[in-house]
Structure formats: structure tokens, C-alpha cells
Amino acid sequence: KQEVTQIPAALSVPEGENLVLNCSFTDSAIYNLQWFRQDPGKGLTSLLLIQSSQREQTSGRLNASLDKSSGRSTLYIAASQPGDSATYLCAVRRSNDYKLSFGAGTTVTVRA
């Protein structure tokens, strides 16, 4: 069974600081890994999708890395802004499965 862990559960940083969010998973036989953002009371917005063959993906200020062998992914958000305050979820899809296994998320607060 795939277990996905995100530590810390919550993070507070001053505006302008770089954010580093961690995601670890127990089964390295993954198909891809997806990072989402969730605002309070809202649905999930897809941020980045990394295929198992890729090492990283970038979109604007966001960069996600993937190390399958160690079962880790890291989401970097450069020069954080108050608008980045949200919960960030990572989800892993195994090679032989349709479902995504989600972490519980890291709630980020960026202080102005």
C-alpha cells in the first residue's frame, strides 16, 4: 500500500522567503506525482505533474523535483507572496493503479 507523508503539517514564513515543501512516499514504483494547491473551502488546483521518468518540472516561481529511488519530492516556491498562502497537497499514482494516493497536505501562511 502506498503511504504518502507531508511534513511539516503547517508552515509560516515572511513574504519574500523561499518555500520548501516536502513529500515522501513508500512505494517507489510510481507512474507520476502531482502537486496541488487547495484554498480554504475550495477544490484542488493542479500545479505541477512530474512523470516517473522526469527529475523536475518548473512553472513560473514553482519548481518540483522527484527522486524516485529515495521516495521523495520537493516543491520549491521562490520569493513567496501572501497570495501563496494555501494548503499544498502531493499525490502519487502507482504504475498499476488508477487512483492517486494523497498526503494530508502542508498548510502555508505567508506573512506580509
Added chain:
Amino acid sequence: NAGVTQTPKFRILKIGQSMTLQCTQDMNHNYMYWYRQDPGMGLKLIYYSVGAGITDKGEVPNGYNVSRSTTEDFPLRLELAAPSQTSVYFCASSYQSGGAQYFGPGTRLTVL
């Protein structure tokens, strides 16, 4: 495109009542999913569908039923609602089985 839409946004049910959560996507995606999110937990897959007429169980299917008569619609039926079904329900879709999943805004359900 509206993306993935869900109705209703909120609902309160009494124990033993039934209801259908509606989900529609206008992206012509073959794959659709129903998840539930409990406080402080990651999302768990209830049911999924790989195309019209084809559905299968996810991790937590007990107490739910689905149907998929069209590509666009994937309703989730709750029979005999129980307090354990109090949760936020998300519908998602993807173009390919391994592609990024796009989520609706969610339905917040309370069973009293």
C-alpha cells in the same frame, strides 16, 4: 470551458436519507473520479470510471454507488446516509489514465 462542476455545494442530510451528488465535465475527458476528504486527511478514492458505461471501486466504496451513462456526467449516489459519510466530496477528471487530474469545487455534506 467550465471544467468540472459539482452540485450542490452544501447539503445536510438526516441519517437514512439518500441523495445524489452531481458531477459534470466539459473537457471530453474519459476518466472520472470521486474522492472524499476528511479533516486533516488526504483524499481517498471512492469510485472511478474509465469511460461511459464502465465504473470500478476505489478504496472506500461502501455506502456509495455510481453510474456513467455519458462521457460528461458521473453522479455519486448515497443510499441510507450515515454520520460517517460526513465529508467533503470532490469529483475529478483526466484526459488520459496517467494524466493530470482536474478537480471540481467540492460538495460539503453533513449527515446528522
